[in-house]
Amino acid sequence: xxxxxxxxxLQDRQLKYVLAKYIIPDKGFDPNDIRTQEELxxxxxxxxxxxxxxxxxxxxxxxxxxxxxxxx
Numbered sequence: 001x002x003x004x005x006x007x008x009x010l011q012d013r014q015l016k017y018v019l020a021k022y023i024i025p026d027k028g029f030d031p032n033d034i035r036t037q038e039e040l041x042x043x044x045x046x047x048x049x050x051x052x053x054x055x056x057x058x059x060x061x062x063x064x065x066x067x068x069x070x071x072x
Contacts, residue, residue: 009049009057018046020072024065 009015022029022043034040053061064070 009053012046012049014042014046015049016046016072017042018050019061019065022047023050024072 021027029043034043050058061070065072
């Protein structure tokens with residue numbers, strides 16, 4: 001994948017939201033935390049985008065987070 005395209009893919013707003021709120025803190029999904037339909041849609045799309053990443057992209061993503069080079 002083109003590096004520029006990959007960077008854009010990893011900087012997606014919904015993906016970053018799901019990473020910060022659910023994946024990194026290892027927090028379970030609680031439907032009572034969702035206040036709007038838009039938030040629910042963002043969460044669903046963020047998880048879809050995360051699960052669509054290849055293993056190499058996930059490794060790069062988590063390495064960048066660990067090294068502090070990826071801003072959430």
